[in-house]
Amino acid sequence: MSTREQALALDAQDPLAPLREQFSLPEGVLYLDGNSLGVLPRATPARVQQVVQDEWGTGLIRSWNSAGWITLPQRVGNKIARLVGAGADELVVADSTSVNLFKVLSAALSITVADAPQRKTIVSERSNFPTDLYIAEALCRERGFELVLSEPDELPTLLNGRTAVLMLTHVNYRTGRMHDMAALTAAAHAAGALTVWDLAHSAGAVPVDLHAANADFAIGCGYKYLNGGPGAPAFVWAHPRHASRFWQPLAGWMGHAAPFEFTPGYRPAEGISRYLCGTPALLSLAALECGVDTVLAAEPHGGMAALRAKSLALTRLFAAKVQADCPALRLVSPTSDVQRGSQVCFAHDEMAYAVVQALIGRGVIGDFRAPDVLRFGFTPLYLRHVDAWDAAEHLRQVLHTGEWREPRFQQRHAVT
Amino acid sequence: MSTREQALALDAQDPLAPLREQFSLPEGVLYLDGNSLGVLPRATPARVQQVVQDEWGTGLIRSWNSAGWITLPQRVGNKIARLVGAGADELVVADSTSVNLFKVLSAALSITVADAPQRKTIVSERSNFPTDLYIAEALCRERGFELVLSEPDELPTLLNGRTAVLMLTHVNYRTGRMHDMAALTAAAHAAGALTVWDLAHSAGAVPVDLHAANADFAIGCGYKYLNGGPGAPAFVWAHPRHASRFWQPLAGWMGHAAPFEFTPGYRPAEGISRYLCGTPALLSLAALECGVDTVLAAEPHGGMAALRAKSLALTRLFAAKVQADCPALRLVSPTSDVQRGSQVCFAHDEMAYAVVQALIGRGVIGDFRAPDVLRFGFTPLYLRHVDAWDAAEHLRQVLHTGEWREPRFQQRHAVT
Numbered sequence: 001m002s003t004r005e006q007a008l009a010l011d012a013q014d015p016l017a018p019l020r021e022q023f024s025l026p027e028g029v030l031y032l033d034g035n036s037l038g039v040l041p042r043a044t045p046a047r048v049q050q051v052v053q054d055e056w057g058t059g060l061i062r063s064w065n066s067a068g069w070i071t072l073p074q075r076v077g078n079k080i081a082r083l084v085g086a087g088a089d090e091l092v093v094a095d096s097t098s099v100n101l102f103k104v105l106s107a108a109l110s111i112t113v114a115d116a117p118q119r120k121t122i123v124s125e126r127s128n129f130p131t132d133l134y135i136a137e138a139l140c141r142e143r144g145f146e147l148v149l150s151e152p153d154e155l156p157t158l159l160n161g162r163t164a165v166l167m168l169t170h171v172n173y174r175t176g177r178m179h180d181m182a183a184l185t186a187a188a189h190a191a192g193a194l195t196v197w198d199l200a201h202s203a204g205a206v207p208v209d210l211h212a213a214n215a216d217f218a219i220g221c222g223y224k225y226l227n228g229g230p231g232a233p234a235f236v237w238a239h240p241r242h243a244s245r246f247w248q249p250l251a252g253w254m255g256h257a258a259p260f261e262f263t264p265g266y267r268p269a270e271g272i273s274r275y276l277c278g279t280p281a282l283l284s285l286a287a288l289e290c291g292v293d294t295v296l297a298a299e300p301h302g303g304m305a306a307l308r309a310k311s312l313a314l315t316r317l318f319a320a321k322v323q324a325d326c327p328a329l330r331l332v333s334p335t336s337d338v339q340r341g342s343q344v345c346f347a348h349d350e351m352a353y354a355v356v357q358a359l360i361g362r363g364v365i366g367d368f369r370a371p372d373v374l375r376f377g378f379t380p381l382y383l384r385h386v387d388a389w390d391a392a393e394h395l396r397q398v399l400h401t402g403e404w405r406e407p408r409f410q411q412r413h414a415v416t
Numbered sequence: 417m418s419t420r421e422q423a424l425a426l427d428a429q430d431p432l433a434p435l436r437e438q439f440s441l442p443e444g445v446l447y448l449d450g451n452s453l454g455v456l457p458r459a460t461p462a463r464v465q466q467v468v469q470d471e472w473g474t475g476l477i478r479s480w481n482s483a484g485w486i487t488l489p490q491r492v493g494n495k496i497a498r499l500v501g502a503g504a505d506e507l508v509v510a511d512s513t514s515v516n517l518f519k520v521l522s523a524a525l526s527i528t529v530a531d532a533p534q535r536k537t538i539v540s541e542r543s544n545f546p547t548d549l550y551i552a553e554a555l556c557r558e559r560g561f562e563l564v565l566s567e568p569d570e571l572p573t574l575l576n577g578r579t580a581v582l583m584l585t586h587v588n589y590r591t592g593r594m595h596d597m598a599a600l601t602a603a604a605h606a607a608g609a610l611t612v613w614d615l616a617h618s619a620g621a622v623p624v625d626l627h628a629a630n631a632d633f634a635i636g637c638g639y640k641y642l643n644g645g646p647g648a649p650a651f652v653w654a655h656p657r658h659a660s661r662f663w664q665p666l667a668g669w670m671g672h673a674a675p676f677e678f679t680p681g682y683r684p685a686e687g688i689s690r691y692l693c694g695t696p697a698l699l700s701l702a703a704l705e706c707g708v709d710t711v712l713a714a715e716p717h718g719g720m721a722a723l724r725a726k727s728l729a730l731t732r733l734f735a736a737k738v739q740a741d742c743p744a745l746r747l748v749s750p751t752s753d754v755q756r757g758s759q760v761c762f763a764h765d766e767m768a769y770a771v772v773q774a775l776i777g778r779g780v781i782g783d784f785r786a787p788d789v790l791r792f793g794f795t796p797l798y799l800r801h802v803d804a805w806d807a808a809e810h811l812r813q814v815l816h817t818g819e820w821r822e823p824r825f826q827q828r829h830a831v832t
Contacts, residue, residue, distance in 0.1 A: 099666060253514065283697075
């Protein structure tokens with residue numbers, strides 16, 4: 001196990017350390033929840049004010065042209081594409097992750113109905129993020145498909161001639177376990193099924209190469225590791241072999257080939273732009289661009305590979321110290337680097353919630369995920385090795401002092 | 417026809433005149449496009465900065481509880497409800513207008529399938545806003561329904577035992593013609609059909625009473641007369657008799673009865689909250705609240721009825737002067753007050769686009785709607801009678817000088 005001095009020494013040598021200067025980190029906070037809501041970039045407030053005051057306030061409706069609002073979903077999409085191995089003009093920003101999942105899953109089912117109507121199941125992980133399962137469940141009801149859920153290790157055995165789609169979140173939100181996207185995509189394709197990947201806990205956190213994995217569809221979240229701000233719009237990608245093949249049913253005007261011709265019949269845009277729907281939430285979209293830029297700022301320093309190396313160092317350090325100091329907690333994240341995303345989770349049947357609250361009381365912000373998980377996300381853009389060490393030390397103290405037993409840490413909030 | 421002096425005299429007596437002080441109107445601009453993008457309220461920049469700097473920057477993830485983010489869709493929804501005759505907790509802010517239309521139309525079709533499966537058509541207006549028709553077209557394809565389009569006067573004759581849903585935009589985006597919501601809803605109900613009303617050009621513009629009209633579903637836009645900012649989120653309402661009856665297929669976690677229990681099966685929230693889907697775009701949602709507040713500020717001055725009276729005075733004044741001065745332009749908005757929304761439109765086969773551009777060159781901002789419409793929206797919160805007079809005078813001058821023939825006014829933009 002490392003010492004605090006060793007952690008400080010690692011920070012002193014860290015070539016990514018200057019990237020932390022891009023962020024407004026509040027005093028007295030150790031923030032291990034960038035996988036739920038990324039930190040505010042320093043550039044964002046001024047950019048949002050520019051959009052509000054100049055582009056909206058002064059430019060008004062003219063800003064759709066003069067400020068480039070109309071192409072912002074594509075512009076920001078092209079930036080995100082560089083982080084996930086998508087090609088230029090293959091990815092757009094739109095709507096929420098849930099809504100985008102509905103679009104791509106609808107398209108994937110339409111492809112199935114056309115090419116392989118005997119395939120009737122969507123396979124996913126039982127502990128996938130619930131909104132993904134809810135959207136799939138609703139679509140299955142509508143379209144006469146069946147949702148088949150399993151443990152992660154059993155997934156390959158469930159892929160067969162009945163499988164329409166393998167739908168997975170690349171990095172599990174509760175455990176931080178990362179699937180092998182290329183291997184599972186190959187297994188799905190070998191079984192004749194399509195793949196839909198949710199990159200919510202991957203984009204900006206771990207290297208993703210959608211083309212190398214030969215994935216079919218992907219979606220992702222703007223407000224976690226992309227630092228886009230609360231409820232930032234999400235993104236959607238379809239492999240070019242699929243992008244223009246079917247409409248998705250959210251056939252709004254922004255996905256039309258010529259939205260301002262105002263023709264009554266829907267004619268979808270070529271390519272991924274048909275996955276746009278209504279008018280984008282511009283303030284949130286502009287903030288997202290600032291967040292994505294903070295990740296792209298790592299490109300001269302080695303990009304996602306360098307961020308990944310640091311992330312692994314942080315999660316290793318934290319997990320090792322907590323395991324050594326807090327044997328009461330059960331590590332639920334993989335110890336193997338290749339299977340672990342950018343987070344470390346522990347479980348405890350009784351005290352998980354209260355321990356998280358006690359940590360928050362100390363300014364160490366992680367989160368609780370029902371029913372029993374303590375979750376700690378590590379964003380290498382703004383976290384230092386010493387932060388990982390200090391957070392683990394706070395956790396040790398909260399357990400060893402019994403601080404978590406204080407009544408104020410038992411009280412449940414609406415969002416936890 | 418009135419004179420400029422008479423217009424000024426009306427402004428001097430206008431009890432709503434102080435409401436204009438709520439807005440940041442750019443110098444040298446006469447803005448007649450609040451029906452496309454409302455003007456920036458003075459309160460918005462500071463509020464957005466508060467959300468960005470304090471709630472996001474400092475509060476971080478804690479703000480879902482401490483800043484009330486988690487209930488903001490309901491809080492802003494309850495404010496909008498007061499403007500459209502909806503009850504408390506019957507209306508929420510979510511997603512875009514297009515996405516919300518998909519939700520309510522899906523629900524209406526589900527009700528039809530359950531109660532009256534022989535009904536197979538959605539009836540709408542041929543010149544309805546295209547995104548509404550696109551969404552309906554896509555749903556019809558998915559669900560085996562047929563979209564039947566007609567001219568507005570023929571609508572009642574098309575309602576019959578085959579009709580599932582009458583789907584209309586209350587005020588037409590091109591002509592400004594306003595449907596009689598109560599009469600058409602009664603006709604639809606008499607034929608056994610449900611109604612879906614798009615209030616994009618109504619909310620904050622004309623009095624709407626969803627309960628008095630006995631409407632079934634409604635959606636609307638946040639960035640037009642509600643002054644919520646570019647791409648502000650939209651709203652959705654279902655009559656309480658329908659709200660809890662069916663899921664809508666965009667079954668995201670924010671519409672779940674207990675989103676933070678993270679249970680794998682979807683259990684929809686009671687009432688309208690099940691029409692939420694993903695995480696809301698918080699910056700845009702916070703800006704929307706400021707915009708809605710500018711409309712609610714009229715309540716002590718007579719509310720929507722007073723705003724409506726002023727709007728009618730403005731549109732009458734403008735239409736009368738343009739008709740007198742510019743006989744080449746064909747009025748396409750109704751002359752009857754009860755049939756006219758808060759806009760005045762003229763048509764011209766050749767010069768519509770260039771005339772609008774020439775007006776914009778003079779700082780008089782209206783918009784062109786393909787193929788031949790010059791559209792002028794009147795937001796009584798911030799427009800004066802003299803603005804209506806001056807705008808009409810600019811239009812007269814653009815036509816009479818031939819200024820619109822200048823080549824720079826012929827060049828098409830992406831968004832017009």
